[in-house]
Amino acid sequence: xxxxxxxxxxxxxxxxxxxxxxxxxxxxxxxxxxxxxxxxxxxxxxxxxxxxxxxxxxxxxxxxxxxxxxxxxxxxxxxxxxxxxxxxxxxxxxxxxxxxxxxxxxxxxxxxxxxxxxxxxxxxxxxxxxxxxxxxxxxxxxxxxxxxxxxxxxxxxxxxxxxxxxxxxxxxxxxxxxxxxxxxxxxxxxxxxxxxxxxxxxxxxxxxxxxxxxxxxxxxxxxxxxxxxxxxxxxxxxxxxxxxxxxxxxxxxxxxxxxxxxxxxxxxxxxxxxxxxxxxxxxxxxxxxxxxxxxxxxxxxxxxxxxxxxxxxxxxxxxxxxxxxxxxxxxxxxxxxxxxxxxxxxxxxxxxxxxxxxxxxxxxxxxxxxxxxxxxxxxxxxxxxxxxxxxxxxxxxxxxxxxxxxxxxxxxxxxxxxxxxxxxxxxxxxxxxxxxxxxxxxxxxxxxxxxxxxxxxxxxxxxxxxxxxxxxxxxxxxxxxxxxxxxxxxxxxxxxxxxxxxxxxxxxxxxxxxxxxxxxxxxxxxxxxxxxxxxxxxxxxxxxxxxxxxxxxxxxxxxxxxxxxxxxxxxxxxxxxxxxxxxxxxxxxxxxxxxxxxxxxxxxxxxxxxxxxxxxxxxxxxxxxxxxxxxxxxxxx
RNA sequence: GGGGUCGUAGUUCAGUUGGUUAGAACGCUGCCCUGUCACGGCAGAGGCCGCGGGUUCGAGUCCCGUCGACCCCGCCA
Numbered sequence: 001x002x003x004x005x006x007x008x009x010x011x012x013x014x015x016x017x018x019x020x021x022x023x024x025x026x027x028x029x030x031x032x033x034x035x036x037x038x039x040x041x042x043x044x045x046x047x048x049x050x051x052x053x054x055x056x057x058x059x060x061x062x063x064x065x066x067x068x069x070x071x072x073x074x075x076x077x078x079x080x081x082x083x084x085x086x087x088x089x090x091x092x093x094x095x096x097x098x099x100x101x102x103x104x105x106x107x108x109x110x111x112x113x114x115x116x117x118x119x120x121x122x123x124x125x126x127x128x129x130x131x132x133x134x135x136x137x138x139x140x141x142x143x144x145x146x147x148x149x150x151x152x153x154x155x156x157x158x159x160x161x162x163x164x165x166x167x168x169x170x171x172x173x174x175x176x177x178x179x180x181x182x183x184x185x186x187x188x189x190x191x192x193x194x195x196x197x198x199x200x201x202x203x204x205x206x207x208x209x210x211x212x213x214x215x216x217x218x219x220x221x222x223x224x225x226x227x228x229x230x231x232x233x234x235x236x237x238x239x240x241x242x243x244x245x246x247x248x249x250x251x252x253x254x255x256x257x258x259x260x261x262x263x264x265x266x267x268x269x270x271x272x273x274x275x276x277x278x279x280x281x282x283x284x285x286x287x288x289x290x291x292x293x294x295x296x297x298x299x300x301x302x303x304x305x306x307x308x309x310x311x312x313x314x315x316x317x318x319x320x321x322x323x324x325x326x327x328x329x330x331x332x333x334x335x336x337x338x339x340x341x342x343x344x345x346x347x348x349x350x351x352x353x354x355x356x357x358x359x360x361x362x363x364x365x366x367x368x369x370x371x372x373x374x375x376x377x378x379x380x381x382x383x384x385x386x387x388x389x390x391x392x393x394x395x396x397x398x399x400x401x402x403x404x405x406x407x408x409x410x411x412x413x414x415x416x417x418x419x420x421x422x423x424x425x426x427x428x429x430x431x432x433x434x435x436x437x438x439x440x441x442x443x444x445x446x447x448x449x450x451x452x453x454x455x456x457x458x459x460x461x462x463x464x465x466x467x468x469x470x471x472x473x474x475x476x477x478x479x480x481x482x483x484x485x486x487x488x489x490x491x492x493x494x495x496x497x498x499x500x501x502x503x504x505x506x507x508x509x510x511x512x513x514x515x516x517x518x519x520x521x522x523x524x525x526x527x528x529x530x531x532x533x534x535x536x537x538x539x540x541x542x543x544x545x546x547x548x549x550x551x552x553x554x555x556x557x558x559x560x561x562x563x564x565x566x567x568x569x570x571x572x573x574x575x576x577x578x579x580x581x582x583x584x585x586x587x588x589x590x591x592x593x594x595x596x597x598x599x600x601x602x603x604x605x606x607x608x609x610x611x612x613x614x615x616x617x618x619x620x621x622x623x624x625x626x627x628x629x630x631x632x633x634x635x636x637x
Numbered sequence: 638g639g640g641g642u643c644g645u646a647g648u649u650c651a652g653u654u655g656g657u658u659a660g661a662a663c664g665c666u667g668c669c670c671u672g673u674c675a676c677g678g679c680a681g682a683g684g685c686c687g688c689g690g691g692u693u694c695g696a697g698u699c700c701c702g703u704c705g706a707c708c709c710c711g712c713c714a
Contacts, residue, residue, distance in 0.1 A: 034674075034675090036672095036673045036674065036676050036677095037670090037673095037676090038670060038671060038672070038673060038676070038677085039669070039670040039671070040670080040671050041670085041671035041672065041673075042671095042673095043672080043673050043674065043676085045674070052674095054673085054674070056672085056673090058671070059671080060671095073665090074664085087672090088672080090672085091672055091673075091674090093673095093674055095674085096674080099674090116647065116664075116665055117647080117648090117664085118647055118648065119647080119648055119649090119664090120648090120664080122675095123648075123649085123663080123664090124663090124675070125648080125649050125650090125663085126649085127648060127649075128643095128644090128648085128649085128706075128707095129706065129707070130644095130705075130706045130707090131647095131648075131706095133706090180714095182714050183713075183714030184712085184713050184714070185712090185713090203713095203714085206714095228713060229713095230712055230713040231638095231711085231712060231713075232713095233708085233709080233713090234707085234708070234709095236713070349710080350640090350710085351710085485714095494714065495714050496714080497714070498714045499714070500714095501714095552714095596707090606705090606706065606707085607706075607707065607708085608705085608706085610705095612706090
């Protein structure tokens with residue numbers, strides 16, 4: 001028999017009571033985390049989001065309350081009234097913040113019962129994720145999920161407070177907007193009023209926030225949901241939350257300062273003091289030192305070790321002498337058996353072999369053949385005893401075993417500047433050392449080997465623990481990204497960041513002559529190998545914006561059709577501006593020490609973009625389709 | 638789209654070389670128990686071995702297909 005709440009009021013939360021409260025009369029309300037029924041003595045662990053308090057019901061308290069207590073099961077919802085009592089010294093529970101006291105109940109109200117559960121929040125072994133997601137409301141009761149969601153709240157509040165103090169307005173932008181088929185696929189929303197036409201859910205509020213700058217709001221931010229219809233990963237959900245901001249009259253340094261400020265505040269929520277400002281590194285440097293544009297600084301950089309070998313020795317090893325030979329060092333690995341080493345080879349991306357990139361991982365054998373060179377390699381890479389070192393270089397022979405499907409990379413050793421259509425333009429002109437396509441392949445290959453090994457040996461070198469479980473937060477800015485990337489499939493240039501990014505002022509005249517050499521005023525903020533956010537100084541002049549669209553192969557008509565409203569807006573007094581967007585989910589994931597975004601999103605989707613709890617997506621009725629003027633030609637099952 | 642791991646009771650898992658009636662723990666039901674906090678004791682219920690097909694005298698186990706969860710590649714301006 002269930003009771004009504006009546007006008008009963010809660011006096012305390014379940015995690016609040018301490019020894020000092022002994023003697024006071026309290027009313028607690030919550031869920032039964034666990035019951036221990038000893039017959040005439042029953043213990044109920046009552047739980048709410050603040051914690052757990054032990055409620056004791058004895059037979060002496062009266063038949064009515066005792067019978068109710070005996071009836072209670074896991075996750076029943078009840079109100080317990082009684083007196084706080086100090087526990088006898090022998091019965092104190094040191095694992096519980098409230099463990100010094102208990103509530104001796106003289107009355108219980110059963111506010112609701114609970115069916116036998118698929119799993120309980122009190123379980124020590126975690127249920128399968130499929131089950132957890134289907135019964136997400138139960139899963140979210142678990143202490144860990146409660147902590148994660150609370151942390152998310154605190155981080156969002158800390159960031160809001162910080163940005164507010166810095167003069168930012170939080171301004172909402174539409175969810176139903178225009179499809180701009182560039183980059184990720186859009187989620188579309190059909191229009192009933194205009195059959196055959198669609199709104200799109202925003203991949204980001206990019207154009208709206210730029211327009212807000214045109215409108216004179218000076219500093220905008222929004223903690224906003226964004227949508228991308230692409231395949232998922234542990235760190236990618238189709239809907240995700242961004243901390244989106246834009247600043248008028250901005251220089252990159254201003255954006256950096258703001259981001260550093262609110263990240264400091266976010267990390268403070270877990271009691272971690274972040275050092276600011278963050279170091280900065282150019283894109284080229286990142287590739288050279290780490291073989292990736294989002295370097296994980298917790299592990300040693302790559303070392304170029306060509307000088308250790310003579311040209312003949314390199315040729316003897318089947319390696320190109322004119323391309324980098326890179327040492328990858330993973331500290332603290334210790335002895336590796338032959339069998340282990342063979343297994344490690346499975347971790348290296350298959351693409352390396354196709355590209356003719358060699359991984360030399362038999363150090364003992366190399367030492368035998370080239371003792372001096374290998375000593376030099378260890379010196380150059382800073383290796384200490386127990387560090388695992390493998391060499392990555394470009395093979396001279398790119399014909400594979402079977403000799404098929406492994407065409408030699410064109411211009412292999414020729415030092416052809418990467419990303420130039422012509423293959424010859426402006427290396428010297430820029431005054432910057434540009435990586436050839438082949439050099440980049442070697443360095444990126446080494447970067448991938450580095451990450452694969454780092455992950456494999458995460459348990460052996462403490463500094464690099466699993467994805468989220470960092471004890472060491474290394475942030476940095478990566479700057480000077482190329483403006484364009486050559487799209488092999490489409491045979492044209494793509495915007496590396498997005499087409500509203502301003503080219504570097506010095507590189508403007510190369511827009512047409514040598515697009516591959518143009519740097520963008522774009523920047524990423526990177527944490528332990530994960531891209532937390534990405535931003536840029538935007539184009540604020542219509543003429544430059546049109547040039548960029550043109551460089552991207554967009555005809556004036558197409559520009560007009562897709563971005564006409566924006567090109568027009570740019571002409572009505574647009575201030576210079578720039579901004580950034582950071583993934584809130586990723587930040588919270590890192591702070592929570594979680595390994596998947598799903599652990600910090602209350603209602604996430606599965607890898608196939610399904611919500612298992614509400615079972616979405618679903619087919620819709622013919623009536624709905626008819627109203628929208630839509631005919632379905634292909635169904636999922 | 639491709640590769641990998643997994644799918645057995647409500648849950649987490651075990652299940653040998655293909656061989657009788659598929660097990661354990663927790664949970665659930667009933668009984669006992671006044672100091673438990675992973676309470677304890679006794680008894681009991683609970684299975685489409687993801688689904689479909691095949692091989693076989695015989696399939697949880699082998700083969701093919703399919704569905705689902707997870708991880709990775711592609712993809713993610």
